Each structure stands twice: as C-alpha cells, then as structure tokens.
Amino acid sequence: MKLSRRTRAIAAVTGAASIAIIAAGCAPSSDSGSSDGGKVELTVATFNDFGYTDELLQEYMDANPNVTVVQNVAATSNDARANYFQKLGKKGLADVEAIEVDWLPEVMQYSDLLAPVPADLQDRWLDWKTDAATDADGNLIGYGTDIGPEGVCYRSDLFAAAGLPTDREEVAKLLDGDWAKYFEVGEQYTKATGAAFFDSAGGTYQGMINQVEAAYEDPDSGDITATTNPEVEDLYNQVLDASATQSAHLGQWSDDWFAGLSNGAYATMLCPGWMLGVISGNAEDVTTWDIANTFPNGGGNWGGSYLTVPANGANVEEAQKLADWLTAPEQQVKAFENAGTFPSQNDALTSDTLLGSTNEYFNNAPVGQILTDRANAVTVAPFKGQFYFQVNDAMQQALTRVEDGTQDKQASWDQWVSEVEAIG
Amino acid sequence: MTSTKTAPPSAPSPEQARPDRTERTPRRIAFGHKLSKWDLKLSPYLYISPFFILFAITGLFPIAYTAVISFMDWDLVRNSGTFIGFDQYVYVLTQPKFWIALRNTFSIFLLSSVPQLILAVFIATMLDQNIRAKTFWRMGVLLPYVMAPVAVALIFSNMFGDKYGLINTTLADLGLPPVMWHSNAFASHIAISTMVNFRWTGYNTLILLAAMQAIPRDYYEAAAIDGANRFRQFTAITLPSLRPTLIFVIITSTIGGLQIFDEPRMYDQFGTGGANSQWLTISLYLYDIGWGQWNFGRAAALAWILFIIILAIGVINMLVTNRLVRDEGSRDGRSRRDRRAAAIAARTELEHRVGGTVRDDFGSAPTGAATSDTNDKTTEVAR
Numbered sequence: 071m072k073l074s075r076r077t078r079a080i081a082a083v084t085g086a087a088s089i090a091i092i093a094a095g096c097a098p099s100s101d102s103g104s105s106d107g108g109k110v111e112l113t114v115a116t117f118n119d120f121g122y123t124d125e126l127l128q129e130y131m132d133a134n135p136n137v138t139v140v141q142n143v144a145a146t147s148n149d150a151r152a153n154y155f156q157k158l159g160k161k162g163l164a165d166v167e168a169i170e171v172d173w174l175p176e177v178m179q180y181s182d183l184l185a186p187v188p189a190d191l192q193d194r195w196l197d198w199k200t201d202a203a204t205d206a207d208g209n210l211i212g213y214g215t216d217i218g219p220e221g222v223c224y225r226s227d228l229f230a231a232a233g234l235p236t237d238r239e240e241v242a243k244l245l246d247g248d249w250a251k252y253f254e255v256g257e258q259y260t261k262a263t264g265a266a267f268f269d270s271a272g273g274t275y276q277g278m279i280n281q282v283e284a285a286y287e288d289p290d291s292g293d294i295t296a297t298t299n300p301e302v303e304d305l306y307n308q309v310l311d312a313s314a315t316q317s318a319h320l321g322q323w324s325d326d327w328f329a330g331l332s333n334g335a336y337a338t339m340l341c342p343g344w345m346l347g348v349i350s351g352n353a354e355d356v357t358t359w360d361i362a363n364t365f366p367n368g369g370g371n372w373g374g375s376y377l378t379v380p381a382n383g384a385n386v387e388e389a390q391k392l393a394d395w396l397t398a399p400e401q402q403v404k405a406f407e408n409a410g411t412f413p414s415q416n417d418a419l420t421s422d423t424l425l426g427s428t429n430e431y432f433n434n435a436p437v438g439q440i441l442t443d444r445a446n447a448v449t450v451a452p453f454k455g456q457f458y459f460q461v462n463d464a465m466q467q468a469l470t471r472v473e474d475g476t477q478d479k480q481a482s483w484d485q486w487v488s489e490v491e492a493i494g
Numbered sequence: 495m496t497s498t499k500t501a502p503p504s505a506p507s508p509e510q511a512r513p514d515r516t517e518r519t520p521r522r523i524a525f526g527h528k529l530s531k532w533d534l535k536l537s538p539y540l541y542i543s544p545f546f547i548l549f550a551i552t553g554l555f556p557i558a559y560t561a562v563i564s565f566m567d568w569d570l571v572r573n574s575g576t577f578i579g580f581d582q583y584v585y586v587l588t589q590p591k592f593w594i595a596l597r598n599t600f601s602i603f604l605l606s607s608v609p610q611l612i613l614a615v616f617i618a619t620m621l622d623q624n625i626r627a628k629t630f631w632r633m634g635v636l637l638p639y640v641m642a643p644v645a646v647a648l649i650f651s652n653m654f655g656d657k658y659g660l661i662n663t664t665l666a667d668l669g670l671p672p673v674m675w676h677s678n679a680f681a682s683h684i685a686i687s688t689m690v691n692f693r694w695t696g697y698n699t700l701i702l703l704a705a706m707q708a709i710p711r712d713y714y715e716a717a718a719i720d721g722a723n724r725f726r727q728f729t730a731i732t733l734p735s736l737r738p739t740l741i742f743v744i745i746t747s748t749i750g751g752l753q754i755f756d757e758p759r760m761y762d763q764f765g766t767g768g769a770n771s772q773w774l775t776i777s778l779y780l781y782d783i784g785w786g787q788w789n790f791g792r793a794a795a796l797a798w799i800l801f802i803i804i805l806a807i808g809v810i811n812m813l814v815t816n817r818l819v820r821d822e823g824s825r826d827g828r829s830r831r832d833r834r835a836a837a838i839a840a841r842t843e844l845e846h847r848v849g850g851t852v853r854d855d856f857g858s859a860p861t862g863a864a865t866s867d868t869n870d871k872t873t874e875v876a877r
Contacts, residue, residue: 159571323763329658470769474677
C-alpha cells in the first residue's frame, strides 16, 4: 500500500480532475447566441415539419449578411413542449421558439416571459388567430404560422356503394348544414352499407367542441364550468347517439385507425389541412380519398402553431425580425408549398400560388381554394383556459369508454364529472 | 491467513538515506510518516469519492429536492412554490386513479416477473446442457434485451391491435372471439407483460446461466452415481445453488417491475394508460401529473409514495432474503459471527494446549476445514 511520491501526485491530480469534470458538467453553458463583432447567430427551434427549408433560411441570411440562422427540429411537439417549459424563464431556449395551439393556453400563463409582437404587425393575421395568443394586458405573444381549417374528407368509392353522390361539390351540398344533418347522412350511409360512417366519436367531438365559444371554462373568472355547461352535455349525447351505429370506434392515431385509413373502415373524417398529408402518407394505395368544401355547422379550426420570442434571449430584437420575416405572407406560402402548413396571414390567403394549388392524391382537388374557403368560414375563436386540455383529455377518455364498451353513456359521464371536479 | 501473523514491514523513510541536514530530519520523518499514514487511510476514500460525489449530485440531491417540492404547490417555469404541507399527499392518496394504478402496477409486475423467472430458469438449464453452437443460443437469448423498449412496444402494439392486430386477426380466422386488448384491463396487463417478458427473460437467463456454470460438476457426477435423474439433480443441486442469484434477480426485477413505464406508455397512441385507466401504472401516472398537467408538487408527492412502496417491498425482500441466505450460507445453521467466534475459541484453545509452536499446524487447518466442508455439502446434496 505504500505509494511513491509520483503516484501520490498523480492520484491527487486525478482526484481533482474528476471533481473538476463533475463541476464543469453542472456549470451553465455559455451563451451560443452572443454577438461577436456585429455578427449574430440566431437559433430557431421547431418540431415536425414547419416547411422552413435550408433554402428558405438561406434567403434570410442573404438579405441580412450579419445574421446566421440555425434551425433545431424536435421530432414531436411533445418533445418541444417538455423542452419549452423546462427552460422558459431560465436560460437555454432558442431565440425563436415554435409552440403549438395545443399548449398555447399553458404558454399564455407565462406571457410576461415572452417578447410581445410589435403593435404594427398585429393586424396581419386572421382575427381569431391573434385573439387566442393575446393575453389579458393586450400583448400578442405569438407570431402565427399555420392554421388548421377543416373540411370533410370522404371515400368516393364507399359513397358510391351506398348510393350517395361522389362528386366533391355534390357531397358538399349533401353535407351542408349542422351536425344533425351530418349524422343524418351518416344514418343513410350506415343503413345502406352496414359499415361505419366516421372514424371515432372522439375525433368528431373534437370538431364539434372547437365551435363552442367557451366550452369548459368561464373566460372572465377562469372557473371550470364544463360539467354544468348544457352545450357540452348536448354535444356529448349527440355524438354518442350517432356513434352507436355510425362510428368505426377506432381511436384517432391508434394502429387500428391508421389501418382503417387504407382498408375502408370508415367513409368520412373531419379533415384539417395538415390531415391531408397524414391520409396520403398512410393510405398510399387508396385512390378514392377526396375532400369536400363543407363543414358541419360552419367553419372549424383544428391545430396550428405560433413562433414565440423568449424575452430573456440574447438577441431579442434580431429574433423578432426573423420571426416577423418567417411568418410574412410570402414565406407562409412557401412553407405551404414545402410542407402543406396552411397560412394564417390575411394577405397569404389571397395569394395566387395558394389559391391555385391542387392535391394530386385527392383527385386533384383544389385544396388551396377549399381550405381558404374553410378558413374564412371560421367565426368562433374558442376560449381555452389553463385547464382546457386536462378537461378535454378526460372528455376524450369518457367518449372512448363508451365506444369500447367499458361503460354506458351515463356512467362514463358521471366519471368524467368526478374527474373534472378533481382538476385544479 | 499467514500475513496477519507477520508484522507489517516498517516504512523505510527516504529521509534517512540523506546524510546532510541532520538537525531537521526528525520533524521531516514525522511528517512523512503522517503523510503515508493519511495516504493509507484516506486514499481509498479519495479513489471512490468520484462516484459518491456524482451520486450526491445526481442521486441524493434530487431525492431531497423532490421531498421539498412535494410539500409545495410548485411552478416549474417560475421556479417558485408555496408551502402547503401534506395536501399533495392527501390529494394523491384520495384519487381513485392512484389505487387503480397501484393495482395495475402489481398486476403487471406479477404477470411479468413470475413467468419470466420460471422461463429464465428453464432456458438457462437448457443452455447449461452440452448442446451444439452454445454461443449462438446464448447470444440469441440476449438479443431481445438489446432492442429498445420503444421498438418492442411498437411491434407488440401492432400485434395487440383490437381490430386489425395480428393476434385478433388470427383468432378471427380460427373462428374465435377477439380479445379486447385495450378495453379489458386484464387483457391489457397480459399484453404489456408479454412485452416485458420478451425483453427481460434473456437477460435474466444469462445471469442464471452464469450462476449455474459456477456449480461444481462433481455434484452432478456424485448425484448421477447415486442414481439421481435429471429432474432430481435439478431440484436438489441446481435450484439450491442458484438461491443467492435468484434473490438478486428477484430484487432487480421487483424494482424494475414497480417502475414499469416504457411499455404501458407506448401501448396506445396517447400514453395515458387507457380510457378507464386499464393499464395506468404508477410511473405513468407520475409522468402524466408532472409532464402532462405540469403539477410538479403533486408529482413529487407521488414520487415519494412510490419510493416508500419500493422501500417497503425492498425490506420485505430483504427479510425473506436473509432467511434464505442464512440457510444457504451457513450449512450448520449458525451465523457467520457465531462461526467466527467458534473459530477464534478453537484457535486460542489450541494455542493454550500446544504453546506458541502451533503456527504450522494452524496454517494448514483452514484447508482441511474447507475440504470437509465440501464433502459435507456433497453428501448433503446427494442425500
């Protein structure tokens, strides 16, 4: 056990070094976005596919030689969400961070930690797009990127088999009306074929609840009113009554649901713009999917995103300029061409490129024109408070319980009520 | 044994070799001595300290911090909270979901651990035989373990689809009613346990196989000569010798089973444990409270409850283990301390009797003891 002096010295150095390594691991990393002689490096964090290609970002760098733009893409919006809330209010977020409407209500609670959009830009977007991202003090904290105006996707071959019209304009006329009308056609289809008309009660309910102005919470007080709101109960009953015979009972995004896209398990589906890519990507061999320019009970929006600028970033002003540029009409149209993300800016909606675009998979449907019409039909910006998604998740599970036969309608409703009462 | 009897060599000081500066030598020797004494005493601690420093930072601190947060209404983003006492614990314990999650966790744990260990012992026994291409089979059983749990879950959730899954399609072809893998709680537990078993059986098999190979082959020879058949050899030699390893495997799979997360999370598209919490496990519930609802105070309270549950199971495990190990470790029914005391007593008595000249005899004693020991065991095993 006797050590020579040298060994001892080495031991001491090793010990010290290992502690130093540990200490270094805990130290906050230095800022990557610090400006260096007028040069600025900006990071943009997005998820899935925003359509911000290297060429698009290069365009900005060419116009602003002092700026380098680096994009980090998270695989899913859930990853981005976890990352966002861990670092918000601390350090480490990108200069421009993308958020999804799904977690926008959560972000709104921390609107003071984000740099507001300059006042002169605020009226570029659709009203309801900006309303959702404006906090109580009137600050708009998100640069709207895309929206999800909904049409109705349908399978023309299945419609033909049921003796229903197959042309997209005639289908639009057939379905024109409220939800009762939609379920009435469903009844007709189910009687003729014995097959399911829509994919799931959950997916359909999502389209219905997105048209209710204040479904679950009181916009003024923030109290949860979901369990006593007659509108919610009415939608619940309406969709489940129809679901008993007309639903394929396939929970959205489940393996069975994806299988159903290609094997004709259901004839129609509520269809926001980004859903077109989901359908064409997962049912490549089916040639009969089509989209009708209609939506029960007027317009509906499902999904969409914003860009935000964290207020404590190193280059807030430069980041705001970049977010402004990325969400300008020209770039939104380019992003639509790149990834199918439907624009949210007023001027972009009148762009010829957008209006003229068609989708080959959907039998060359004029999707640009259809989705623009659908976007203009949206009149309600539903209020979503901080508990919206917990309540809505519980509701989706309540619908699933009835659909998969675990519980009957009343028992499932009662359980939902007790779950909602435990929230908060 | 003999080294303890010889005195440790006195440390030669390098200072003594130096001829000059005689007046300052004594202090230096003293300091050198001290240093080497510290060296002897402290160095080992220094060498193992990186692990413990790391553990304190990444292990102890989070555990303690979690305890603090569990008494608060915590806001992760603003890093602030208000102290609310035991409210979070009360809330969690009064949630019906918590008790369902507890039930599911234990159900899935039992459904996965028990068949898994039985299967692992069986496969290990087969691999322990003299078969062709041993390495191929041994590598083969470990392959599922190499697969990422998420990949396993993806493949299996395809098989366990309610309508178009492989299993239900096969059942339909055979004219049997489909199994509702996602609405029937017990069916979902079986599906999830299947994923766990698929992945972990091979891992446990290899550990058990290593333990089996350490069993001296003489036992089997002796048993075979005594006329014991394969099954008798397995129950009388293999299983008793595997006890300590089995205990290790049981404890690790208990901890793993109680923390099960990946498989139930990947079992459906939402990862929230089913519409009626059919396969909601405690870790899944914990994740949902923390990362779904952003309620970290509540999640921390649940984390501590889970910690206490695992601790309680660990204590039960340890009590059972201690009994089993004592049976195995001391064949004469005495504890290690008793045996050591007896050995010391025997030695002093011997020294008393023969005076100080017994060293050689004594040195050979342990070998004799070990031999007789082995013989004892062999006869006991063959009996």
